[in-house]
Amino acid sequence: MTxxxxxxxxxxxxxxxxxxxxxxxxxxxxxxxxxxYRPDSDLDLALIVAGEDDQERMGNAICMAPRWEAELQALLPVKLHLHCMEPDDVIVTPAVREHGTLLYSSLKLSIRSAQAAARVS
Incomplete structure (x- = not known):
């Protein structure tokens, strides 16, 4: 539990x-x-987005992220910041590798194998 x-x-x-x-x-x-965190701290979520290649993943993220953030924000009583993970990102991906907590995986990945997937996808 976190x-x-x-x-x-x-x-x-x-x-x-x-x-x-x-x-x-x-x-x-x-x-x-x-x-x-403080009581007014936001919740940072990082997503791995599906796609055949980097361009398709990025396109899916750009098109869907506003909708996803609105859907999630409607479910949660805390300010949400949604980030789509990219292997070459210098802020989000390293933070997830360092201390991220895996909440969901469609691939039934362990956190270590999911992080490895984030590095190569």
Whole structure:
């Protein structure tokens, strides 16, 4: 259990991700995962988006991210920041590797294998 993420939030995120066709994995990261959060802290979520190649993944992320963020925000009582992971990202991907908590994976990946997938996808 992650102290800054209430269990029913995790369950709501998993249910949402199950219905989001192009979402392969969802991680929580940031202050709520590290235990350095305040009551008004946001919830940072990182997604791996499906696609045949980098361009398709990026296109899917650009097209769908606003909708996904709105859907998730409607489910959660905390300010949400949604990030789509890219292997060459210098902020989100390293943070997920360092302290991310895997909340959902359509591929039934372990956190280590999912992080490896994020590095090569």
């Amino acid at each position: 102290p800054g993420i209430i269990p029913h939030w995790s369950e709501a995120i998993r249910r949402w991700a199950t219905s989001a066709d192009q979402v392969e994995a969802v991680w929580a990261f940031g202050s709520r995962v590290k235990g350095r």
